[in-house]
Each structure stands twice: as structure tokens, then as C-alpha cells.
Amino acid sequence: MTNYEIKCKNLALNPNNQTIIMGVLNVTPDSFSDGGRFLTPNSIELQTKRLIEQGAHIIDVGGESSRPFADPVPLDQELERVITAIKAIRAFSDIPISVDTTKAEVARQALQEGADIINDISGLRFDPQMTKLVASKGVPIVIMHMKGTPKDMQVDPYYEDVVSEIYDFFQERIAYCLQNGISKQQIILDPGIGFGKRFQDNLDILNGLETFLDLDVPILVGPSRKAFLGHITGQETPALRDNATCGAAVVAVFNGASIVRVHEPGCIKDAVKVAHALRTRKGEST
DSSP states (O other), rough: OOHHHHHHHOOEEEETTTEEEEEEOOSSSSSHHHHHHOSSSSHHHHHHHHHHHHHHHOOESSSSOOSTTTOOOOOOHHHHHHHHHHHHHHHTTTOOOOEEEEEEEHHHHHHHHTOOEEEEETTSSSHHHHHHHHHHHHEEEEEOOOOTTTTTSSSSOSSSHHHHHHHHHHHHHHHHHTTOOGGGEEEEEEEETTTSSSSSHHHHHHHGGGGGGOOOOOOOOOTTTTTHHHHHHHOOOOOHHHHHHHHHHHHHHHHHOSEEEEEEEHHHHHHHHHHHHHHHHHTTTT
């Protein structure tokens, strides 16, 4: 990868120098592993401080659950959740904030309140105004691959070659961005572990991450507490899959991920430093 910085208002994060850890803050009542835990300003503040202490470089705020079979949330409800969280964080910290949303109006108001990054699981496909917003604001945008919507993505997903199909999707999305005023320096790609994927697809994605490095933009991977880890370990409770998450994060970083999105940064921060050093050394010796 060429030298690349994720430029936020207060600092620039360089994924070539370190693995960037994105800490998950779900301000929803129904997220799959921590729904209902962080709904008040006080609980949001305490959890954000905890994520920062554990090593998070970015806080990813989500006000609409994207778990399998989740129903959409009305705009006003998502706005209330997200804006409350951003205000609570900005009252004590200038850490970069990512807003996890597919709605342009939520993203617009989140940026106005102090968010720095947009994380769109639809890959700029659900709301046509999102592309215009990202282009006009010049902010980093996470473009994720997903088949269908959260409501139906796990209804019999199928791929002939999941890595090749995601690669083609990313190529199309990059071209779309460039044609619509979004620079390549704004783009972060997420192959969408668990989003319209079968068990074996998630393993193939982790094993094949190096393929996406040819696209020359940072790769974000979010394996945290996902069902495929439960399938491997036999652990049915998502919140007890953090050790398994660590294993997946290490593989992701060694195979090329620049950013990992997790619920518990403390479980992975040292492990991904090792993986990053090994990957860097591997690159120097080839």
C-alpha cells in the first residue's frame, strides 16, 4: 500500500504505522451482543472512556442494529440515539468518531455534531444523498460489501467465489466514487464479515484479504463476536466470543487489514501489534 492517512479533523491516522482499532459503541436496544447497555449519556461516557483506555483509536457509533433479520429504524429515532451519543463523547473527548449509518441525514447531523468518518454498510447504495454528502464534506467513508439488507441478508446467501465477487464489487464502488467526486484517499473498504455470508465465506474472506490490497486503499475487518466464531468454538453467547475475536483479528491484520472493528479492544491490542510487526517484516523480506 502507498503511504496513506485517514484524515480526521483533529489528527491523521496512518494505517501503515500501526493497526487502527475501531471500538464499537452500539446505542441500540437490539444489537446482537450488547443491545440496551449504552442508551444514556452516562453509560455512553463510561463505555467510551473504557474503549479509549483499552486502546481504541476510533469510536464507531451505531444507532440502528444491523444484526441478521433486524428491522429498519425510523430516521428520527436513529438521529436521537446517534446525536445523543456524539454529544456525550464530545463533552469530554476529541477522539475520532465514526457514524455507522446508511442514512444521509443521520450522517449529516452527526458530522455537524463532531463525527469524523461515515461507515455505510450499504456501500453508498441505500440513500442517494449519501454520496453527495461524502463528496461535499471530503470525509473518510467506509464502504462495506453486503448482499441484500440486514432484514434478508442471511436468507440463503450464495457465492461461486466470494473473494472475487467482493473484489469486483469494490472495483465498481471505487469507480462510482471517483465518478461522483469522492477521492480515493477518502475510501476505506470492508468485505462485510457476517453480512450476507455463509460460514465458509467468512473463512475465505479472512484467508483472501491480501487480494484486496491491490485496490490500494485501507481494508477494515469487523469479525467481532460474529456467529462464525461461535460456530468454530461452540460458544453460543456472543459476548463470550472475545478470545475468538482476537484470533480472527490477528489473522486479518497479518493478511492485510489496516483497521479492525471490535467490541473489546483490550483483548486484541497487543496481539494485533504482533501481527502488524510480522506482516511488516514479511513485506520487507519479499
